[in-house]
Structure formats: structure tokens, C-alpha cells
Amino acid sequence: MKKVKKEVADKYFKTRVTMIAIFLFIGFLVSFGVVFFAEQINESGVYIMGMPAHYYMGAQGAVVTFIVLLFLNAVINDRVDKKFGIDESRNEQISKTGTDH
Amino acid sequence: MDQQALVSLTLIILTFALYIGISIYHRAKATSDFYVASRGVPAFWNGMAIGGDWMSAASFIGMAGTVMLLGYDGLAYIMGWTGGYLLLTFLLAPQLRKYGRFTVPEFIGDRFDSNFARLIGAIATIIISFTYLIGQLSGSGVVIGRLLSIPSWVGVLIGVAIIAVYATLGGMKGVTWTQVAQYLILITAYVIPIVFMSLQITGNPLPWLTYGNVVEELGAIDRELGLSEYFAPFDEGSRAQFLALLFTLMIGTAALPHVIVRFYTVATMKAARWSGAWALFFIGILYLSAPVYAAFSRFVIMNDVVGQPLDDLPAWTEPWLNTGLLEVTASGEQGVLMWEDLIIHADIVVMATPEIANLGTFVIGMIAAGAMAAALSTAGGLLITVSSSFAHDIYYRLVNPNATDSTRLRAGRIAIFAATIVAGLLALDPPGVITQIVAWAFAIAGGTFFPVLFLGVWWTRINAKGAIAGMLGGLTTTLTYIFLAMNGFILFGIGDTGAGVFGVTVNFILVIVVSLMTEQPSQRLKDEAINLRYPEQMSYEEGQVWLDDTSGK
Numbered sequence: 160m161k162k163v164k165k166e167v168a169d170k171y172f173k174t175r176v177t178m179i180a181i182f183l184f185i186g187f188l189v190s191f192g193v194v195f196f197a198e199q200i201n202e203s204g205v206y207i208m209g210m211p212a213h214y215y216m217g218a219q220g221a222v223v224t225f226i227v228l229l230f231l232n233a234v235i236n237d238r239v240d241k242k243f244g245i246d247e248s249r250n251e252q253i254s255k256t257g258t259d260h
Numbered sequence: 261m262d263q264q265a266l267v268s269l270t271l272i273i274l275t276f277a278l279y280i281g282i283s284i285y286h287r288a289k290a291t292s293d294f295y296v297a298s299r300g301v302p303a304f305w306n307g308m309a310i311g312g313d314w315m316s317a318a319s320f321i322g323m324a325g326t327v328m329l330l331g332y333d334g335l336a337y338i339m340g341w342t343g344g345y346l347l348l349t350f351l352l353a354p355q356l357r358k359y360g361r362f363t364v365p366e367f368i369g370d371r372f373d374s375n376f377a378r379l380i381g382a383i384a385t386i387i388i389s390f391t392y393l394i395g396q397l398s399g400s401g402v403v404i405g406r407l408l409s410i411p412s413w414v415g416v417l418i419g420v421a422i423i424a425v426y427a428t429l430g431g432m433k434g435v436t437w438t439q440v441a442q443y444l445i446l447i448t449a450y451v452i453p454i455v456f457m458s459l460q461i462t463g464n465p466l467p468w469l470t471y472g473n474v475v476e477e478l479g480a481i482d483r484e485l486g487l488s489e490y491f492a493p494f495d496e497g498s499r500a501q502f503l504a505l506l507f508t509l510m511i512g513t514a515a516l517p518h519v520i521v522r523f524y525t526v527a528t529m530k531a532a533r534w535s536g537a538w539a540l541f542f543i544g545i546l547y548l549s550a551p552v553y554a555a556f557s558r559f560v561i562m563n564d565v566v567g568q569p570l571d572d573l574p575a576w577t578e579p580w581l582n583t584g585l586l587e588v589t590a591s592g593e594q595g596v597l598m599w600e601d602l603i604i605h606a607d608i609v610v611m612a613t614p615e616i617a618n619l620g621t622f623v624i625g626m627i628a629a630g631a632m633a634a635a636l637s638t639a640g641g642l643l644i645t646v647s648s649s650f651a652h653d654i655y656y657r658l659v660n661p662n663a664t665d666s667t668r669l670r671a672g673r674i675a676i677f678a679a680t681i682v683a684g685l686l687a688l689d690p691p692g693v694i695t696q697i698v699a700w701a702f703a704i705a706g707g708t709f710f711p712v713l714f715l716g717v718w719w720t721r722i723n724a725k726g727a728i729a730g731m732l733g734g735l736t737t738t739l740t741y742i743f744l745a746m747n748g749f750i751l752f753g754i755g756d757t758g759a760g761v762f763g764v765t766v767n768f769i770l771v772i773v774v775s776l777m778t779e780q781p782s783q784r785l786k787d788e789a790i791n792l793r794y795p796e797q798m799s800y801e802e803g804q805v806w807l808d809d810t811s812g813k
Contacts (some may be wrong), residue, residue, distance in 0.1 A: 160806045163798060169803035172773025172793045179350045186346045188508075190339045194502055197332070197493035210481070214491040216328075217335030218475075218551035220467065222342045224546050229349055229537035236533055241793055244807070250528045250796040253808060254360070255301070 173241050178235060182228045189216060189224045268625040275337070275445055276422050279438045279636065283430030285807045286437050292670045293365055294431030295362040295648050297525040301436055306380075306531070312439035312446070312637035316392075317399035317699065320446060320634035324553035331490045333497055336505045338547050342540060344513020347710075349536025350516060354529035355717040355792040361739070362524065364384030364709065365653040365699045366519040368731075371716045373785060374724035375658060380731050382653040383706045386646055386725030387516040389699050390683065392518075393642040395698035397687035403695045413688050420684030422634060422697020425644045434638040436525060443542060443636035449630025450546055452623060457556045460617060474555045481562050487600060489557065497755070501680045504758025511764055512702025513708035518638075518645040529795055538631070541544045556611045560616050566599045573597070574613040580608055606756055643683075647675035689795035700742055707738035707763020715771050720786040734767030 193200065193216040200213040207215040240247070288294040301309065318342070327334035359366050365385055369378025401416030426434055451628075458467035461474065466533075478490040488495045494502060511521065525533045564574050572590065580586040587603040614623045651671040656663050663671070712730050715722045738759050745756035752760060780786075791800040797808050 161809050163805040163807045164307075165805070168798065170793065175793070178674075183346065183350060186343060190343050190506065191503060194493075195499070197499070201491070201493055206476075207472075208469070210475040211491050213493060214332055214335070215472065216473060217332060217339055219548055220546055221339045223393050223543050225342050225346055226537070226540050228346065229533075229540050232350065232552075233533045235539045236593075237530065240530065245795050245797050247528065247530055249352070249808060249810065250530065253796045254358075255374065 167243070172240070173237055175236070177230065180240075182232055186225060186228055187219045193217070193221070264310035264621045264624060267518060267621045268628040270311065271384075271625040271629040272632055275441075275633060277380055278441055279422065280426050280440060282437045283426035283434030286430050286434045288429075288433050288669070291652075291665050291672065293433045293671055295519075295524075295644070295652060295670050297431075297433040297436045299523040299525060299527055301530040303526055303534035306436070306522060306526050306535040306537050307540075307629050308443045308542050309436045309439040309525075310352070310519065310539035311542035312443035312633070313522055313641040314316065314448065314498075314519060314539070314638070315546055315634050316396055316442075316638040317631060318395070319546065319550075320450065320631050321610050322606050323400070323547075324550040324557070325604070325609035327509030327551050328554035328558045329606055331495055332493045333495060333502060335551070336502050338550060339377055339510065340509025341513055342544060342547050343510040345536055345540040345543070347510060347514035347525075348519070349533060349540075352514050352520065352713055352717060353523040353536055354532040356520060357523050357532040358529050358712070358792055358796060359788075360668040362521075363648045364520050364713070365649055366657065368712065368727065369653070369657065371785070371788065372722070372724040372727045372784070374728065375556040377651060377724055377731070378657060381709075382649040382726060384704075384731065384735065385450045385649045385653075388516065388708075389642045389645045389649075389704050390679075392516075392698055392701050393639055393646065393679075393683045394687045395638040396635050396642065397683055400639070402460045402633055402686065416684060416687050419632070419636065419639070420680055420687075422682070423639050424680040424684075425641065426675050427640050427680065431672065431676075432521075432525060435644055436522075438640060446630040446637070447542070447545055447631040449618065449623075449626040449633075450610070451549055452626065453617060453619060454552050454556060454612075454620055456551055456612060456623075457545075457617045458552070461556060461559065467546055467556070468569035471552045473557045474559050478555060478558055478562065485566075485580055487599060498753040500753040501755055501758055504761045507707060507764075508703050508758050508760030511706035511710045511760055512704075515705045515706070515713060516650075516701075517709070518641045520713075521645055521648070522641065544779050553609055553613060553673055557613060557616065561604070562599070565597060566602070567596050569596055573618075575613060579615075622780075622791045643676050645681055646679045647672055651675040652677070700738075700759070703738050703742065703757070703760035703763060704735065708732040709768055711767040711771055712762055715768075717789070717792055720789045721780070722771060722775045723778060723781040723785075723788075725778045726771040726773075730767040730771035730775040733770040738763030739764040 193213055197213040201211055205212040207220065262771055266449050292299065325339060326337060356367055359371065361370060363385070365378050365381030368376060368381040397419055399415055400419040405411060405415040426438060432437070453469045455465055459465055462470040464470045475491060482489045493499070523535060526532055526535055565577060577586060581588070581746060585605040585608045588597065589601050589603055611627060614620075614627055651668065651674070655671050708731050711734065712727045716727065724745060741759040741762045742756045745754075745759065751762075785798055794800065794805060799806050799808065
């Protein structure tokens, strides 16, 4: 066991929180944001993949964005862990020997 | 029995044999096998199992039809039921996994060090999962009944018998691998018909890329007939209702105990994040396909059925007219059928598509097996959740904490078997409101659990009193609003299905206000919350973060 400096630990947490906030904000925009302005988008006559843009976002765009965000999160988080010297195989060991009720 | 019924039956029996074989192979030998599959499920396969767990008979059979009938407004279900995985994977799943318990009520009980909170959590979990379960079982009975032309209660009994065998035997370990198999079966069955329909209508085998033009054409047809366009927003409701429903579905998805528990079956926080990503990828394949089904089938109905003389409807409509899933209400003006004269049941869309596209008996049989897989995989996950609340949270943690491992395993098996039988008996004669209760389950789950789980993970100041007040207040508010909305009392144009907005808000306010007004939680509990900010290798103890730098090899 070795001590982790408070700044380093705080930085890890802050990086995670910032990532999550950005991802959730994008997710919010493509779903709630588009729905909020659906009427205006419909009237504006913007099309994506052959259908009105607001319909496209609801039927396909939002879901695809969600999937991309989740994979980005997984990949970037792995890099952050690596940068902070986290070893996944050690994580697995610790998690196995952890308290199981 | 005709040829179609024979083919469907053979396919269903083959898949049943597969499920039972898998659960015999993956028999549970210890409590940890039974509740969390020994925490050894790889993220990719767990993602697939979450897909099977998540997609119910309603998703498989009903969702495409809902989108077809509601147009744009039906898309709230597509975005809501997928968006919930963002909240779950970003805000809850990895941290709950690091906390390392068997069930959601156990997290609530231990995190706030309160057996009363544990009991509320267990009871709410049982109520939510049980209503959902009855919906699945009656749904699977209806599917078997319709496709095999037998009474639906026989179908329910068959479904119950199969689940009782494999869930009791395999526990979570068996259920995990049957859910993987069930996902593969249901997604194949779901995608094949629209690929062929896409070839017939657009000449391209990838319907997701080409159905946009069909949507646009549907709008043009509607304009011509003087209807509001298919893609016109908020045609069936208001913007407030759409947003409230979207919010309720997302929050509810993130707080459903039977979904959360699947994240307990992986090894680490990293694996939990990857599980979430794979899960939404696999779920997305079905959710991206549902609007395609909707567009194609509406296109066919608009072109081949509407505007036809009443005595010259396409042959595929006849059996559906006979079963009452398709109804013609008026005699038709000028002798032809009008869109307004048609009453279309949402369930018809997926089941009729293979017949509309002339795909033959094998594909129709696959749809039957796929619908059964969807119902059984969800029911399996729900049964584990219900039984773990009884046998683990209530019996072991509250009644008999000294029980040995083998006693607990037996208690789990008895609970799961009993729960299957009780749910099966209730599903034989489901209370009339059951489909509605299943829809409300999202509002109830979100209103009861989401704020408490979210703040339990992220806020150190939350204490047991705040959590209890939040859960009870959120549950009461949700139920009250549903009741009021059903009786015509509507706030801001939000109907009963959007009740989660109010429940979640009240829950959040109560947790925060009551926690701040009462005493601080103990330092140990605060430390446990801070500890969840870091990966397993980093731990928070005595006001200091430690890195376990022993080699991982």
C-alpha cells in the first residue's frame, strides 16, 4: 500500500466527473433538446437520411449517439486509469477477495 | 394442428431444450453463483445478457406497433428505454459494483446502515419486479396461445414450467447464459423479416439506411388523405407529456433492480462500464429496428389495405381480422376502406410482418420462438431479483443472519420456485390493469430508487433518515399522481405515464432536506461513499487515498 497524494486523487475524481458531465450533456441535447424544439425543426424542413430531422433524431440519431458515448466513456476511462497507474488485473484480484456477504 | 403450428412448436421446443441444457451445464453450486454468477461474467457477454434481460415480450411484440400508431410521439419509448443506460452506466453501475453486494436493497441497507431502509428497498423491489413478472408471463401465454392456436392459459403454464426448472436450477449463473442464448434468438428473429421487407420495398438489404424515404412518403400519403403527417410532433399529446414520459422512462430504466443486479455479475468497475456500452449496443439493434417495422408496415397498410374495396383486402389480413387484432369499423365511404375505419392493435405489426412479406412458415416460427425468448429471458432475471429480495435481503440479512451457505442456497431455490408458481397463478387471470401497472413500474422504480441510489453513490452527507423519507415520499407521490391522473386531475398536461417527474422531484427534495436537517452520518459511512470515487486499486481510508501497488500477477 502506498499513499496517493490528495491532488492526484482529487484530479482522478475531477477528470471522471468532467467526462460524465460532458457525456450526459451531449446525451441530454440529442434527446430532450431535440424534442423541445421538435416543432421548429419540423417546420424548418431539415432532413437527415431522407426523413425530417426531428424524426430521425428520435428514431435513430439519439440512440446511436448514446451508444457512441458509452463506448467513448469506456475507452477514455481505461486511458485515464492507465495514466494514473491503475492495473486492471490487480483490480480483479482485489475485487475477488473483497467482502462478499 | 396445421403445418405452421407444427413448425412454430418445434422451434419453441428446440429453444426450450437449449435453455434447460444451458442451466444444467451452469448449475449454481454456491450462493455467490446463485445471486451474482460468481462475479465472473465477461463484459461482452454480460452486455448481451443485459440485452436479453431488458427486452421483454412487450419490447419484442408491442413497441414497433406503438411507434406505428403514435408516429413521432411513440419515439419517446425508443429514446427513453435506451437513454436510461447512459444514466445507469455513468452514474450508478460502476460504483454499485465496487460497493460489492448481492442486491439493490442490500446496497441501500448497508450504505445507510439501516435495516428499515433495507426492508423498504426489499418490499419495493418485490412489488416492482413482481408486477413486471406477471406481465411477462401473461404476455408469453398470449404469444404461445395466438401462434399455436391453443388457449393462452396453457401457454402460461408451459412458460412457467420452463422458467421454474431453469431458474431454480441455475440461479443467476444459469440465467446469465440462457439470457445470452435468448438474446441471440430474439434478435435474429426480429431482424430477418425487416431485412427481407427492405429488399422488397427499397431493394436494399440494410433497412436502417433506407427507411427514411419511406417515412417521408408516409408523410406525403397522410397529407393527401388529409391526416396529420406521420412524423408530425406531439400529434397524440403535448410536448410536456412527451418530455415527462421520456424522463420517467430514462430514470426508471436506470433504477430497475433486475437490470442493476446484472452489473453485479462482472468483476470490476471497468467491466461494469464496458457491460453498459455493450448492453446498449445489443439493445440498440432492436430499438433501431422497431421504427423500421413501424414505417414498413404502415406503408404496406396505406398502400395495400387503405383505399381498397372492402371485399378485396389482401389475403394476410384475414386471420388478423378473425382474431380481432385488426378491425374494420365502418362500411367504408364509396365502398373503399378509409384509414379512419381501421382499428389496428399494436401487437399485430411484428407478428404480421413475415406474412405481409411472404416469408413462409419457418420465419413465422422464428418470430414465435423469439417472442418466447424475450418473455422468458426477462422473466428469468425478474425471478432472480424477487427471490433474492426474499431469501437474501429479508431472510438472511434480517431474519436469520447465521444461516449457512447451503441453507441460503436452498432458501434462494425455494423462493424462486414459489415466486414462479405464484406469479404463474396470477398470470392465469391477470388483474385488468396489469399492462398499465407494467407501464407504471418505470415511474415507481424511478420515483422510489433513483434519487436514493444516485445520492447514495455521489453525496456523503446523505443519511438513513433522508433515504427513508425520500423512498417513502417518492413512492407515495408517484402512486398518488398516477391515481389522480387516472381520475382526470392533470398537472402541466402530464398524464399518468409521466408520473415519474413528480415522484423523482419529491424524492430528491426529501432526501436532501431531511438529511441536512438531521444528524451527520458516521465517518465510516462517509468514507465508504468517498471510496466509490476511485477504482478498486485505490481505496479511501482514514482521510487518505491509498494505492494497492502489489503486482497484479
